Structures are given as structure tokens and as C-alpha cells.
């Protein structure tokens with residue numbers, strides 16, 4: 001029996017905590033570190049230490065209290081986690097986190113291991129952008145190397161006039177430049193590696209973003225067998241070279257000429273894996289726990305085609321909200337217990353499941369269209 005420590009208690013931490021509660025023979029309790037009082041994970045039974053994710057004292061205090069430590073965010077303090085490794089087992093390893101949380105190091109690492117990634121270059125100055133952008137042409141993407149998520153760290157440079165603006169946008173941050181990929185689809189693979197080196201991947205899924213935030217995941221992705229195989233192979237190779245155990249979300253592009261390349265990796269359970277709660281034999285949350293506990297990995301078979309839809313705060317209002325009723329038999333709604341809505345905030349999701357395997361992805365998409373018309377936010 002182990003006490004599980006968790007850095008980050010948002011919706012991912014909440015669903016990891018729920019999975020942990022279903023494994024009472026292995027996990028006796030969960031302690032979460034999160035800056036927001038009454039974070040979502042605490043609402044489903046995790047004990048909370050309220051402090052910043054990077055707070056050295058709080059991280060070490062958490063490490064002292066638990067037998068095994070993991071995280072749901074990639075912006076943790078990998079240096080402090082390295083120190084904490086003497087106190088408790090941490091997975092994925094802090095060294096893997098250090099590489100992944102810097103997009104430049106991450107892409108360099110993948111490229112060194114012959115895993116296909118978008119073309120990229122390190123940027124040290126304004127002059128550097130002006131010179132290096134000629135290798136890629138326009139548009140190109142200037143990205144913050146660290147602490148960026150949901151596309152907030154990206155600036156699209158469309159013409160030479162944008163270069164200065166793009167550079168100013170990231171004052172003081174370390175940067176990289178990326179060739180713009182004119183992709184035909186964004187896909188991802190949820191992959192797992194356990195502490196004994198066993199690897200398992202879920203079938204590739206299709207992701208639709210709105211304003212750089214994931215809106216819809218379609219499982220399985222509407223791709224050819226060849227593309228599905230490429231994606232799975234890349235995910236497998238990635239798991240072989242990354243150290244440490246856990247679930248990883250591997251985001252990829254399918255290019256116009258049907259090549260699959262990695263956009264980026266998340267060293268944690270991933271929004272595009274939420275469908276597994278209903279679609280698959282093993283949810284990604286249980287899989288993550290199995291991986292870090294060194295249990296045999298669960299079956300990743302997709303049993304029912306499923307569409308995951310993210311419920312995001314709308315631009316119309318902020319504050320306390322209630323949501324209209326759009327329930328139906330094959331719709332599994334999961335709200336994250338966040339009291340206040342803000343524009344674009346991830347408040348919940350639902351899985352629309354082809355329970356009898358008769359609708360197919362097309363049927364699910366038609367049903368989704370009807371449902372989304374019924375979703376309304378009501379001021380509470």
C-alpha cells in the first residue's frame with residue numbers, strides 16, 4: 001500500500017485521484033500540491049498542500065509524506081524534483097521532465113533519436129530570427145521554449161514586418177523558431193511505459209482545436225492504416241528512449257504528403273486521452289497509475305468509437321455558472337467542480353459513445369452537432 005503524491009490538482013489530478021480510489025489494494029491515499037484552495041483533486045478526496053507548483057519547501061514536504069510521486073503538469077520544478085528523488089520515487093523521472101518542459105531540448109532529443117519532428121532552430125537574439133527565418137520562409141512560428149501551453153507561447157510570423165512584434169511579445173524568454181507545418185490533421189497517441197520497461201500505446205485519435213485549445217477528440221482518428229501505423233511506431237520509439245514511467249500524450253501532425261511528425265510531448269495524462277474513460281478497457285488514468293506502480297499495463301483496446309468534447313468557458317460571461325441539460329443515454333458528462341467560468345477555461349468534458357458500435361464516427365459527429373446546440377451557460 002502506497003501513499004501517492006501528485007503535483008497539480010486540476011482536472012487531470014482529479015481524474016488520477018478518482019482512478020487511485022479504485023485501487024485500494026495498491027494506493028491508500030493521495031496528497032496533492034496545488035496553489036488553488038479546494039482544487040478539483042481535493043474535491044474528490046485528495047488531501048491538499050496549498051502552495052505554488054514550484055515551491056521548493058512544499059515539494060520537499062510533499063516528497064517526505066508520500067511513497068511515490070507523480071505530476072499532472074509539465075511546468076513543475078525539475079531541479080527540486082531531482083533533489084526530492086532521494087526521498088521518494090518520482091515518475092516520469094525529473095530528468096525526462098527537464099527535457100520535455102523545454103520545447104527546444106525536447107525536439108533536439110527526439111531528433112537525436114531519429115524521431116521525426118517539425119523543423120526547428122534555437123533563437124538567441126532578434127538578429128538570429130531575421131537570419132534564420134530565411135531557412136523556413138513565411139509563415140514561421142516563434143515559440144517560447146518553456147512554460148507555454150494551449151498555444152499561448154506561440155507567435156505566427158507572417159511577414160518580415162512581424163519579426164520585431166513577435167520578438168517583443170516574448171521579452172526575456174528563451175525562444176525557438178519552427179517551420180510552419182501545413183498539416184492536414186492533428187492527431188495524438190496516448191502511450192505508457194511502466195517501471196519495468198513494458199510499453200503500451202492507445203490507438204491514434206484525431207484532435208480538433210479552436211483558438212489553440214483542444215475542443216474535440218475523435219477516437220479513432222479518420223486516417224489510413226498506414227498513417228495509424230506510422231503514429232503508433234513513432235509513439236513506441238518515443239517511449240523506448242524516454243526514461244521513467246507513466247503515461248505520455250504525444251501530439252503529432254499528419255502532413256499533406258501523409259507523413260507523421262511529432263509536434264510535442266506531454267509527460268502526463270492528456271486531454272486527448274479523456275475518451276478512454278468510456279471507450280477503452282483501461283482508462284489513461286488507471287494506466288498511468290499501473291505504469292508508475294510497476295503493475296502490468298492494462299489493455300488499450302478501443303472498444304467503442306467515442307467523441308470527447310471539451311466544455312470551455314464562453315466569452316460572454318465570467319463568474320458562477322450553471323449549465324443547461326443536454327443529457328442522453330450515450331453521453332457521459334464530467335464537470336471538474338470549478339465554481340467560476342472564465343473565457344476558454346476548461347470546465348468539463350463529455351464523451352459521446354457509440355455503445356452498440358452502430359453509429360460510427362460519422363453518426364457520432366451528427367449527434368454531436370445536435371447536442372452542442374443545446375449547451376448553454378446560465379448565470380448562477
Ligand code: AMP
Pocket residue numbers: 118141143148149150151152153154178179180181182183186209212263264
Ligand atoms: P503548441 O502549444 O506548440 O503545441 O501549439 C499549439 C497549436 O499550434 C498546435 O496544436 C498547432 O495547431 C499549432 N502549431 C504548433 N506548432 C506548429 C507548427 N510548427 N506548424 C503549424 N502549426 C503549429
